[in-house]
Amino acid sequence: MSIKKKFGLGIASAALGLSLVGGGTFAYFSDTEVTNNTFAAGTLDLSVNPKTIVNVDNIKPGDTMLREFKLVNNGSLDIDDVLLSTDYKVTDAKGNNVEDFGEHIRVNFLYNADKDSVPIFSKTLKDLKDNYSDMNSPDVIIFWDEFWNQFFNGYLAPGTDDTLYVQFEFVDNGQDQNQFQGDSLQLEWTFNATQTEGEER
Template structure:
C-alpha cells in the first residue's frame, strides 16, 4: 500500500510539473508597433567669392586699392558669426628691412557692411574702422556683424541659410612722409581665414 501511495504521489507531482510547463507557454494576445526615427545633422558651408580678394603689383607709398567680396552661407544651418583671422609673410627683396615690418605700412580700411547696416552709411566710401595688417593679426573680428568692429550698433549679425553679405575693404600703402626705400621690391602674401560657427542649440 505504501508503494502504491508513493507511486501515486510521484505521478501527481509529474503531472503538476507538466501542467506548470504547459502553463508557462500558454498563448496570449499581443500587439507590436515599431517607430522609425531619424537624427540628421545639418551642415555649415561658408564660401568666399572671389577666393583671391586682392592681387596687385608695383604699388608705391600713397596707393590704395578698393576691393569687395561676398561671404555666402550655402549650408543648411544658420551661421552665428564669421571670425576673420589674419596672417601674412613678407619677402624682403634687399634684406635691408631690419626690424621694420612691411605689414605696419599697409593699412586696412573697412567699410560698412551694406547688408547689415542698421543706420546705413553716411556716404558710400565711409570707413568704419581702420588698422594696419600687423595689428589686424592680433584681432578676430566678426566679419558679418551689423557694423564691423562697432558691436554696440548691432541688432543681429550672422548669416542665415541661403544669404550672403557683400563686404567692401580698402588696402592702403601708407605714405608716412619719411624714407620708405627699404620696401622697394618687397612683397607681402596675405591670408585671410574666415571661420563660421553655428548658432546656439535650441529646443526642436
C-alpha cells in the first residue's frame, strides 16, 4: 500500500473516531415533565337584602321604625369584618332649618341576631356620620364579647347570611320641632366587607 493511501486511510480513521467521540457525548437517557400551576384569587361579595332597609313617610316625633335585613356572603372567601359607615342628605322643605335633621333621627339599636352583638346602641345619625372613621367604624358581624370569638365563628362564611335588626326613632325632644315638617332625609349606609387573615395553603 502506498504512503498516499496509508495517509488517506489514517485521516479517514481519525475523522471516524472523532465523530464517534463527539456523538457519544449526547448519547444519554433523558426525560422531560411539564407542570401546570394555577393561582386563582377568591372573591369577596357582600350583599344586603333588602337593598332598602327603611322607606317611610309622614313620620312625626316619637315614631319608631323596626326593620329586619340580611347581610349575605355571595363570594368564595370568609368575610372577617363588616364595617358600617353612615352618610345622609337632608332636604329642607321650607328652608327654615336651624338644626340638622340627622340629630333627631336616632338608631336605638342595631342587633345581629346570629352573632349576639350590639355594635350600635342609641346613636343619632349625626353621631354615626361625624364620629366614626374607617378605623373606628362599628363591626356588625363581630360577637359582642371577644371571648366568644375564640370559640364561635366571628365571621361570615361563603353561602351564609346574618340577620340584623335595627330600630330608628324620630326623637321627640319635648321642644318645638316644627322646622322639620315636610323635610326628608336620605340615609346611605355602606357595609364594607374585609377578608380574614392570610394562611398557609
